[in-house]
Amino acid sequence: MPVASTDLSLAGVGRGFRDLFAAAIAVAVFGIGFGAAAVEAGLSPAAAAAMSGFVFAGAAQYAVLDLWHYPLPWLAILMTTLAINGRHVVLGATLGDYLGAAPPVRRYAVLAVLSDANWASTRQAISGGERDLGHLLGGGLLLWLTWIAGTLVGAFAGEAIGDPRHFGVDALMPAFFVCVLIGAAKGVRDVPPWIVAGGAAAGLSLAMPTHWAVISGALGGALFGYCFDARR
Numbered sequence: 001m002p003v004a005s006t007d008l009s010l011a012g013v014g015r016g017f018r019d020l021f022a023a024a025i026a027v028a029v030f031g032i033g034f035g036a037a038a039v040e041a042g043l044s045p046a047a048a049a050a051m052s053g054f055v056f057a058g059a060a061q062y063a064v065l066d067l068w069h070y071p072l073p074w075l076a077i078l079m080t081t082l083a084i085n086g087r088h089v090v091l092g093a094t095l096g097d098y099l100g101a102a103p104p105v106r107r108y109a110v111l112a113v114l115s116d117a118n119w120a121s122t123r124q125a126i127s128g129g130e131r132d133l134g135h136l137l138g139g140g141l142l143l144w145l146t147w148i149a150g151t152l153v154g155a156f157a158g159e160a161i162g163d164p165r166h167f168g169v170d171a172l173m174p175a176f177f178v179c180v181l182i183g184a185a186k187g188v189r190d191v192p193p194w195i196v197a198g199g200a201a202a203g204l205s206l207a208m209p210t211h212w213a214v215i216s217g218a219l220g221g222a223l224f225g226y227c228f229d230a231r232r
Helices: 010-019 021-040 045-055 058-065 074-084 087-094 104-111 116-127 134-161 169-184 188-204 210-231
Strands: none
Touching: 010 021, 010 116, 010 134, 021 045, 021 058, 021 116, 021 134, 045 058, 045 134, 058 074, 087 116, 087 210, 104 134, 116 134, 188 210
C-alpha cells in the first residue's frame, strides 16, 4: 500500500526524537570513542567535530582514521567511504513510497540525516500508520546532534573517561534494533528472511569486510523473502 506523504511537522519531528532516544545514547557513546581516536590520529577537536557534522557516518569515519596521514590519500578515503556507506542505497530505496510525493528539496533534506537507526525506527512507524516525514528527520537530527556532541566530549576528555564500553552501553544499539525488528514483525512468515539475512551476513563477515557482508546479507534476505512470498 502506498504511504507517500508531503507532511513534515514539528509533531512528526518530536515523534522521531522520542523513538530514537535510546539509540541516541549509544550513538553518543560511539561518538566519544571516535572523538578520542580522531585526536589520537592527529585531528584537532574542531576538525573531528566538523567531520562528524559533515560526514555523519560512524563506521566510515573510524575506517578513514587508519588512512589519515599526510599527504592525505583522498581517493582511498573516498572509495572507503563509498564502500562502507553503500548500504544507504538499499535503505533509501526501501523508503521510496514514503518519500516519493515530497518535493525534491524536502526529500533530500530529510535523507541528509538518514542512518541505520532512524531508518529502522521509521520503517516500524510506517507499518503503524506514520506518514509524516518529520519522523525520519527528527530521529536523524537527534542522532546527528548526539554524534557531534559525543565526538567533542571524546576529543576533549576521552582519556579521562576511558573506554565507555566498560559500562555496557554499547549493548544499547543492538538491543534497539532487536526491539524494532520484533515490533515490525507481521507474523511468522517474516522470520525466515530475517534468518537468511542474518546468517548470510554473519557467515560472509568471516570472508569479507563487515560492510560488504551486511549489504550482501540484506540483499540475500530480500531475495529469499521475495521468492518465499511468490511461492505462497
